[in-house]
Amino acid sequence: TQLLEQSPQFLSIQEGENLTVYCNSSSVFSSLQWYRQEPGEGPVLLVTVVTGGEVKKLKRLTFQFGDARKDSSLHITAAQPGDTGLYLCAGARNSGNTPLVFGKGTRLSVIA
């Protein structure tokens, strides 16, 4: 079983602060995806990273895939209350039609 460990589990910060959340595994993934999930809703895709060392930016969000493709990070600059939610990472084992393995998520709360 391939596990994706996300840290921290919970994070509460003030509006305007920066934060980084992590997604780590002992296994190599062909690609890794980040999702955001609101209560009672399905996860919404934020980004897919496929190349070791890849960095992608989505407005104030910066995603990095580790060189060895075993880990990833999500950095949010100047967090806003609208960033509040559960951030999930999910990895694909290989490039075939294999299912995603999800982490348990980091629950972020941004206080105004």
Add this chain to the structure above:
Amino acid sequence: EPEVTQTPSHQVTQMGQEVILRCVPISNHLYFYWYRQILGQKVEFLVSFYNNEISEKSEIFDDQFSVERPDGSNFTLKIRSTKLEDSAMYFCASDPFLAAGYTFGSGTRLTVV
């Protein structure tokens, strides 16, 4: 923006009853999935479906579960005889091509009593 639509949004059923959860994936997507999320736990893979057949299934997807794409648009998950531990949010997802990133539906909250 195209959506994955799931019905019903909530279903309450008695233990031992059959339930069918319905999904309409995005029309030009090729890969379809069912996942579930027990309250407070991680999203877990159930089954993937491609070219009108199951391509992979997890240990959770035992003989009580089945999937169908009866008419080329709907994608259903059937649980034949529900158990209390089947209570969860069930999410359908579709993918235009491998590892593109899933579009998830809003889920069906199944409560078995």
